[in-house]
Amino acid sequence: MTKRIAVVGAGAVGKAITYQFLTEGYNCTLFDPQGGASHSASRVAGGMQGSYSEITEDNQDSKQIKFCLDSHKVFRSWLKQIENDSGIEVYLHQGSIVFANSIGGIGDKEAINVMIKKIQEQGDTYENLMPSDIPFMKPSSHCEVEKAIYIPSEAGFDAETLHESLFGAIKAYPKANVVADSVTDITPVTKGECWAVTTTNGETHEFDSVIISAGAQAEKLLGESLYSELALPPMYGGKGVALLMENTLDINTVIRTPNRHGACGTHAVPRKNGLYVGATNRPSLDPTNNGGATAGEINFLFDGIINQINNQFANSALLGTLAAYRPFTADGKPFIGQTNQPGLFLATGTGRTGILMAPLIAQIIVDEVMGKTPRQENVFTPIDRKGSYETIKTATFEQLYTVAKAAVIDVAGAYGSLPLDSSNTIAAYIAQMLHELVISYANGNKVDGKIMYIFDNFPTEVAVPLLYSTVVSKQLQKL
């Protein structure tokens, strides 16, 4: 009997999985509220293939890096096949320039050194650049470039055209069934045999295998009871804002700093209809798409492109703002593959690199669903992941203070609601507030339920910004 397969969510990950099933000759039903045209993280993405340039001193998870490098290797042939099937070319520029400047300080330079080490280990190439070698670089005097490299094997593509091409390719297969509706419920019919998928119009469809690729909405979609049965770390959304500007300087390659502020630093990526300028990243427990970009976030992005890349962008038109939530897991690793519930699969939690990872995730899912010999080892299985990290409860005050200070400067000072020049004073103040909070918690005082939830479920580096956005910022507004 033909296996009935459903994919829920048509971001890059869900589409890549659907496309993989179809190219291998299987039927596949894809559910998404707007038939694939929604404002998912995938469309807001920078489209950088930053296998090396995403690496920093404190982001050297070798499994994640290897996964990105492996996916990078198959990405081009995957893209070619999509373009052939859809007839829609994906706009792409080769190479990335990564620069360190006085704003990023020692952290930027250390990150570039770690990138170089990885490039060399892989037998890949890079070039050292002098600031004067970068034709479209003219930063403000306080943002001087201190180190720069060119990585020829990386690339940047227009995530919007990838989206169109991938969707066009899916529709070219008669075995594709696209349901332009939101899924409201997923329930096991006979445990281990079949799943019922219900949509907002009340229709219910039954499937042998269901793959949840609903991005930052995945936990909410599964519901409290099913999610707790899966015994997984919780998820949260990383709000990302980016700008689309006129590419008045004809930038023709990715240009970026190393990762900063939990995001991919200041970066510009040429797109078909302008220049993409990214990006922010603010953790949130409520990853809905109705927030849009704030003035503080836009201010931060303008500062990056105008002061850190080229002053002349002050004269370029702003074509639009983009905002969406990246899907993150509390242990920082994606959920890929079969869950502890037979027939239920996850493909989410890809954080900052989901587009790059999509082709490999798709292969893993198809192999697991169809019981094939795996083409790729799955190092991100969503089984036995509970308790795979330490929560804030075990942090020392010093650790908490360090993270709190950095978080306040990043989140509140850089693109938050506070004046840019007061971030250090405010950092000290918030650290004091957090101190009180921790002491209060340690003394067994009654603490707000949401704070308890954050304490219990998230690692320190995520918990502190979450505490900030959930609790402390509201306290500050009252002052």
Ligand SMILES: Cc1cc2nc3c(=O)[nH]c(=O)nc-3n(C[C@H](O)[C@H](O)[C@H](O)COP(=O)(O)OP(=O)(O)OC[C@H]3O[C@@H](n4cnc5c(N)ncnc54)[C@H](O)[C@@H]3O)c2cc1C
């Ligand atoms: C600003 C920004 C910049 C980024 N830059 C890069 C980059 O340069 N390179 C890179 O590789 N990655 C980048 N990322 C990360 C990347 O975008 C994500 O990791 C990836 O897009 C996640 O894909 P996804 O398909 O899992 O989720 P999404 O793209 O969010 O898609 C989820 C889909 O699920 C659908 N959905 C949700 N709920 C339901 C429901 N109930 N029923 C049916 N459908 C539902 C939504 O409509 C949506 O279409 C960036 C992200 C952001 C926000």
